[in-house]
Amino acid sequence: MGTWDIGPFNSDTTSDFHASVAEVAEADRPGLVRDALVRVLDADAPFGQHMVVEAVAAAALVAAQHAGGRPVTSPYGPDLPVPTLPAGLREIAALALDRVEAKAFEASELRELSAETDRCPHWLRSVQLLRRVLTFPTPQPVSHSWARIDSWMQRHAPASYALLAPPADAVEVEAAQETMGVRFPADLLDSLACHNGLTKWANVVPDQPPMSVAGILDHWRMCVEIAGDDSDLSEPHGDEEPWWHPQWIPWAQSDGDSQIIDMREGPGQGRLGSTAHDGRAYFDDGWPSLAVYLTAVADALDNGGNVxxxxxxxxxxxxxxxxxxxxxxxxxxxxxxxxxxxxxxxxxxxxxxx
CATH class of the missing domain: 2.20.28 (Rubrerythrin, domain 2)
Known part of the structure; x- marks a missing residue:
């Protein structure tokens, strides 16, 4: 059946698909991406391996142009640039991945292939992560998201609204950055300019509650001291993240588990991840930025839904x-x-x- 690996681009079928994309004029490439997605939506299940793999590869091209999407670096990916894809393809791509996850393994080809390899669960996981990226909201300014959250809580949850702290002191924010040797991203600075965390613990956001500047600094110091020079805690193991890195900012925390902002150099700078008091950090289920996360929180309050x-x-x-x-x-x-x-x-x- 040819090469088949866990990434959305790692297959001979994907390579063939992108070769066909490269053969047409640049203006026609978005149409081919759309066609690969729509085929899965229009076809009766079970559908064949090639149709599924092409749809996932097309969805990955859409996700790569969206906040939190991974750049296309696989040798199986397209050799020529794909122009900016229409915004409407995000929804189509998400629906196509829903159908892939629900129906793909009804196809005998994929059933047989999955029986020959232990990579099937990883492939399905990559599909789920792609879909997550496609459903990230377009980020609004942090001050606007907090204004929406504040307004909603004032009206419906006054007990929670009363626990939001006033803005942080700019001098304290600057001193914390100097001590940590890490510059805070703009969206964290904007968030602290709205609320310096909470005055007491409260479940005001879907994950751990946001901390004050003093709380951020104290938790960072504690984790840096614990990790120290212990390679088991301070260094990655294979594809796994370390337990702690000094360029992580713990913006929210509860019972030792924290939501962190990754300020290491690279394409992931500014993303949100999680680290537990008794486990390694991870970013796969995180958010591309604090701005995107707070937009999602405000959307869920205003429009319903979950985060x-x-x-x-x-x-x-x-x-x-x-x-x-x-x-x-x-x-x-x-x-x-x-x-x-x-x-x-x-x-x-x-x-x-x-």
């Missing part, structure tokens, strides 16, 4: 609580689904029917 599999709810005390969808109580007290600003606005502005 990283958790949904906003309200407690009986008027606090925001993020948890798995369908949960009805918190420690015996009822939870109610958080209202959507979009729905309320429509209700308020639409006149009643006569």
């Amino acid at each position: 990283d599999g958790v949904t906003p709810y309200l407690t009986t005390e008027g606090a925001l609580w993020w948890t798995s969808s369908g949960r009805t109580d918190l420690n015996g007290s009822p939870l109610t689904r958080a209202p959507r600003t979009e729905t309320e606005t429509e209700t308020e502005t639409t006149p009643p029917h006569p």
